[in-house]
Amino acid sequence: MNKVILMGRLTRDPDIRYSQGENSSAVARYTLAVDRRFVRRDNPDAQTADFIGCVAFGKAAEFAEKYLHKGTKIAVTGRIQTGSYVNKDGQKVFTTDVVIEEQEFAESKNANGGGASFGGPSFGGGAPAPEAPAAAGDGFMNIPDGIDEELPFN
Secondary structure, X not given: OOOEEEEEEEXXXXXXXXXXXXXXXXXXXXXXXXXXXXXXXXXXXXXXXXXXXXXXXXXXXXXXXHHOOOOXXXXXXXXXXXXXXXXXXXXXXXXXXXXXXXXXXXOOOHHHOOOOOOOOOOEOOOOOOOOOOOEOOOOOEOOOOOOHHHOOOO
């Protein structure tokens, strides 16, 4: 099974290109900065994120072009694809990319200072997520009175 799930921020705006021919199709390339879970004790100045190349095709690429920008936090699912090519110096270069199958926003528009929105469009995840209920001052969601009977646990 070849399945990848990542959450991170775009390092720059997606690079969008269109294929040539009658049935031109969009191709979007972007890099996600994905935080590492732990910091190494022996080298606290070491890199704390991985920068992972992603490529989206068709409708997913058009979504990236329209809604994704530098700093936007997104969650993606896809598959690892490896390849190689010979560069202009005649050297063989190996590549590894995540081919995007689904991508959606991972934080509210306000959390990023204007980037993305839970209630906004998402690609591949079905209907857009509903707006999150207002949070109390402690960061937890307020539960209305009288809803205790509807909760699946007590």
